[in-house]
Amino acid sequence: MSEHDSLSHARDIAPLILLIDDVPDDLRWLTALLRPDYRMAFAHNGHAGLHKAQALRPDLILLDVRLPDMDGFSVCRLLKADPLTQAAPVLFLSACSQPQERVDGLAVGAVDFISKPFYPEEARARVRVHLELAAQRAASEATTVAARAEGAERHPDRLLVQEATRYIRAHLAELPPVPELARRLGLHEKRLLALFRDHLGQTVSGFISEERLGHGARLLSETTMSVQDIAQTVGFTNPGNFATAFRHRHGQSPLAYRTAAREQLPPCTA
Template sequence: MLAPSQAHILVIDDTPEAIRPLLLALRGRHWRVSVATDARQGQQRAQLLAPDLILLDVRMPGMDGFALCRLLQASPRTRDIPVLFLTSAGAADERLEGLSQGGVDYIMKTCEPAELLARVQIHLQLARRRAAAVDDTPAPPLSPDEVVLRAAMRLIGQQLAELPPLEAIAARVGTHDKKLSAIFRRHLGMTVFAWVREERLRRGRELLADPLLSMQEIAGSVGFRSACNFTTAFRERMGVTPSQYRKGLQDGAAGKGTPAG
């Protein structure tokens, strides 16, 4: 990580001419500025150049900024690069989506250049402090398919309660449903929905450790329509009902807490 005055900033925007005053302001600070004009090119340049900060548009043809942000978060080489959305997409749900997918800031293209410079400066400084505090051992590289796989798994984990259709999941990680299905089969040996079922039951087992949660609450939070459906699926997979599994957890905890005689 370079000092903020020497930083390299990657701008990913399909209409860079529309933000020319902002680009000029960035270059006026003597920062190195690279530009990519679509998400695919931006992903490639982020992997190749490992910039200190990324300014990312949302509404782009093909893959949008949210999908690209998920892929950047899934790759060891780019996951620690701060992503600031710089966009005209200002709806509340869009702003929340950007921040929930890993963006550290959300800035409107109508902002004054001075505001953009101030926000960029702050995030460069924060990133520099984080980098100084962590182990800088390089992570092993991932193939493009492995990056998509990690991004899809993370997305599914965040939306287990109301999972989008397969086509929507694939689009949100920058691919299509057939390719995503092939990636899951190749790397995990199962279909997307087989993995979803396993993840729902794994998350369900974690939630059963909380005695305050009802079966209906657990079922709903992991994407089952009813406690009955959850119980049936759980028993088929685990050989016991969720209630029996929970009792086993509680009995085990009680045994560990019993003083030796």
């Protein structure tokens, strides 16, 4: 595979959809419908959905209006209030056809509704349209930022590094060994190692470790996720390994780091 092909392959990472629903039949139906084209993540109640959204930063969220612990409108309101999750379009799943419910959903930040019972072509079309709109907004913002950066380096090697680091950040929980990672990016292992050494001054493994611990630190300070869930989200096989690596990097345990981070937050004002 050529380096041009490797860039195209990395850009083709399927969008991630977070499905927040506690109805087994809905989960099975939507998974069968969407998994061929998208990556899927799941949560069975509102609180778990908020944590998953913070950790995974999905491209789109499908949210049931009726959840066992809190209503979907409250979940949507919290998603839109959080800088970590506010950019993801939210589509409500609802068996109710009352106009007021749709108005309430749009008022808290949702972009659309998918009615139950589901119609396959309609559901796929709504998901596709809102992913495309979100991608267009993101591309427009990225173009604006790029236009402001004078003399930005566009060397092919740097583009390869950018795509490789983007892939790593998008797959922290499930990264393969470095030789397989290089193959997925369309590169030889030695080529990938040389790119990271020359452009980032790091080994690939060192970069992955820094990203995992950095993302773990952000989740500790910005969410209420458990240490075990954070460890799994950033790619550690067990929380003990995560705690050991975190202490070595930050000089304190994950729980101590979380406590210190919260003490430094500005007080809430009425």
